[in-house]
Amino acid sequence: MTKPAPPGKAVREIVPGDSRWAELTHSDNHRFAIVPDRFVLPRKGHQVVAALQDAVDDRLEVSCRSGGHCGEDFIGAPRRNLVLDLCGLNRIAATDDGQRIRVEPGATVGEVQKALFRDWGTALPLGACSAVGMGGLVAGGGYGPLSRQLGLVADHLAAVEIAVVDEGRKVRAVTARADDDGELGELFWAHTGGGGGNFGIVTAYEFRSPAHLRSGGRILPKAAGGLNVQKIIYPWAMLDEATFATLVGRFFAWHEEHDRAGTPEASLFATFFLHHKSAQFLQLMVQSDADIDVGGAILAEFVAGLTEGTAVFGIPRGGLMTWLTGTRYMSQADCGDVMGARSASKSAYHRSAPTGDQLAVLYRHLTSDHPGQASYVMVNSYGGEINRRGSAATASPQRDSTAKSSWFTAWLDPAQDDLQIGWLRAAYEEFFAATGGVPVSGAATDGCYINYPDVDLKDARHNRSTATWHDLYYGANYERLRRAKRAWDPHDVFHHSLSIEL
Numbered sequence: 395m396t397k398p399a400p401p402g403k404a405v406r407e408i409v410p411g412d413s414r415w416a417e418l419t420h421s422d423n424h425r426f427a428i429v430p431d432r433f434v435l436p437r438k439g440h441q442v443v444a445a446l447q448d449a450v451d452d453r454l455e456v457s458c459r460s461g462g463h464c465g466e467d468f469i470g471a472p473r474r475n476l477v478l479d480l481c482g483l484n485r486i487a488a489t490d491d492g493q494r495i496r497v498e499p500g501a502t503v504g505e506v507q508k509a510l511f512r513d514w515g516t517a518l519p520l521g522a523c524s525a526v527g528m529g530g531l532v533a534g535g536g537y538g539p540l541s542r543q544l545g546l547v548a549d550h551l552a553a554v555e556i557a558v559v560d561e562g563r564k565v566r567a568v569t570a571r572a573d574d575d576g577e578l579g580e581l582f583w584a585h586t587g588g589g590g591g592n593f594g595i596v597t598a599y600e601f602r603s604p605a606h607l608r609s610g611g612r613i614l615p616k617a618a619g620g621l622n623v624q625k626i627i628y629p630w631a632m633l634d635e636a637t638f639a640t641l642v643g644r645f646f647a648w649h650e651e652h653d654r655a656g657t658p659e660a661s662l663f664a665t666f667f668l669h670h671k672s673a674q675f676l677q678l679m680v681q682s683d684a685d686i687d688v689g690g691a692i693l694a695e696f697v698a699g700l701t702e703g704t705a706v707f708g709i710p711r712g713g714l715m716t717w718l719t720g721t722r723y724m725s726q727a728d729c730g731d732v733m734g735a736r737s738a739s740k741s742a743y744h745r746s747a748p749t750g751d752q753l754a755v756l757y758r759h760l761t762s763d764h765p766g767q768a769s770y771v772m773v774n775s776y777g778g779e780i781n782r783r784g785s786a787a788t789a790s791p792q793r794d795s796t797a798k799s800s801w802f803t804a805w806l807d808p809a810q811d812d813l814q815i816g817w818l819r820a821a822y823e824e825f826f827a828a829t830g831g832v833p834v835s836g837a838a839t840d841g842c843y844i845n846y847p848d849v850d851l852k853d854a855r856h857n858r859s860t861a862t863w864h865d866l867y868y869g870a871n872y873e874r875l876r877r878a879k880r881a882w883d884p885h886d887v888f889h890h891s892l893s894i895e896l
């Protein structure tokens with residue numbers, strides 16, 4: 395007879411009728427409901443293997459969720475019989491030999507940031523949103539405010555523990571390491587930007603940073619002693635088309651000029667929220683490493699340069715903060731107005747600044763009469779250490795961009811779905827009109843980010859270019875990802891609307 399699991403150790407199963415059901419059926423984006431027959435919430439890797447084996451034996455549709463921040467309906471569609479919710483698989487610890495830091499996929503960015511700092515005085519270039527899960531973030535490459543200094547999250551990956559389904563439909567737990575050859579090496583590589591939900595269920599990532607980013611015997615980069623942080627508001631009332639174009643154009647130009655790795659300027663990272671005018675303001679969030687940018691001169695010069703010679707001035711808030719406090723100050727919240735919203739997003743990598751015509755398109759859409767309190771284009775710093783690697787070194791091919799944009803809109807009322815998505819499509823497709831409505835790889839742009847997924851890229855009404863959706867996300871790396879898919883998920887157990895095809 396099977397011994398009953400001690401209280402708190404059993405795999406939790408949640409089915410309709412449970413008081414937790416309604417909460418579980420939504421992730422971050424409330425546009426999509428996730429309605430399987432049941433959720434299973436494992437706490438251990440072997441429980442993932444067992445639940446997956448049962449699902450495969452019964453030919454069930456299965457998917458998994460870590461932090462639930464997927465922008466598209468990858469987890470709920472096609473309708474699943476079973477969703478493994480990995481929120482309880484969230485330990486963060488050094489490996490037994492002390493050579494790597496092991497992080498389980500349900501750990502959130504905020505949890506990992508705190509643990510890395512408090513336990514080891516270290517940091518990884520994790521994302522800006524503290525509630526994003528490591529499960530999806532790392533598999534898609536992952537970037538954040540330290541990326542110009544430290545590269546992508548996946549650049550620090552040393553091993554992936556993953557439950558896979560083989561040709562005979564047997565579920566196996568395998569560990570793929572950075573130095574593995576052959577198919578295991580390909581499975582590892584596929585997790586450096588191939589995206590979640592493609593090859594199996596990751597039960598842990600192990601990190602060990604490249605030698606040139608480590609110091610003092612640490613496994614990962616040392617966290618800075620402090621951060622210079624500023625959140626600066628530019629009221630729309632102060633802006634006209636010319637000054638808008640000046641500020642945005644200069645933001646891009648600074649990044650083109652300062653895109654080299656290892657420079658003091660690479661310690662600066664900024665996010666420019668170009669909010670729709672119904673939000674009343676634009677917001678610049680900018681930080682620099684206070685151990686490098688001592689006194690904050692680089693940051694101050696960057697900020698002053700945006701408005702120099704114009705009548706526009708920003709309203710600043712911030713200052714010098716210790717590392718973890720500064721990081722939390724700059725992070726996107728896991729509470730308040732962002733909760734419960736429906737949303738849609740698009741993305742672009744930028745090699746060079748937009749043209750004057752593109753900025754005019756942007757200005758027109760941001761100042762239209764659209765109800766866009768939560769509609770914006772977020773332009774993020776890129777380049778620096780990210781661009782030290784080549785396009786094929788990891789599965790994330792975009793290695794010579796200088797900025798990355800996320801086009802986003804959020805709303806509460808389902809009746810606004812068409813209106814809000816229509817605004818987003820019009821702004822993005824007109825902005826990229828010269829290249830078929832999407833940012834094809836060329837002189838100015840270099841495709842899209844798989845972690846900001848957008849099913850419109852598969853739709854000829856919205857992607858009128860000759861570049862396919864996978865050209866835009868993966869470029870020449872796609873065929874190698876398909877080979878890994880055929881080797882590691884031959885039955886296509888793991889699939890969604892933008893998954894790697896067999």
Ligand SMILES: Cc1cc2nc3c(=O)[nH]c(=O)nc-3n(C[C@H](O)[C@H](O)[C@H](O)COP(=O)(O)OP(=O)(O)OC[C@H]3O[C@@H](n4cnc5c(N)ncnc54)[C@H](O)[C@@H]3O)c2cc1C
Binds near residue numbers: 499521536890
């Ligand atoms: C508000 C917000 C802020 C963001 N900020 C950033 C940022 O600063 N930097 C950045 O790089 N990205 C950012 N993102 C994008 C984010 O990286 C992706 O949405 C990522 O996929 C989320 O991971 P998750 O585990 O939270 O998502 P989930 O919704 O749980 O999963 C996303 C996909 O990965 C799959 N998946 C999840 N866990 C696993 C696993 N263990 N094994 C295999 N597949 C798995 C899922 O099945 C799904 O297909 C942001 C997104 C949002 C909504």
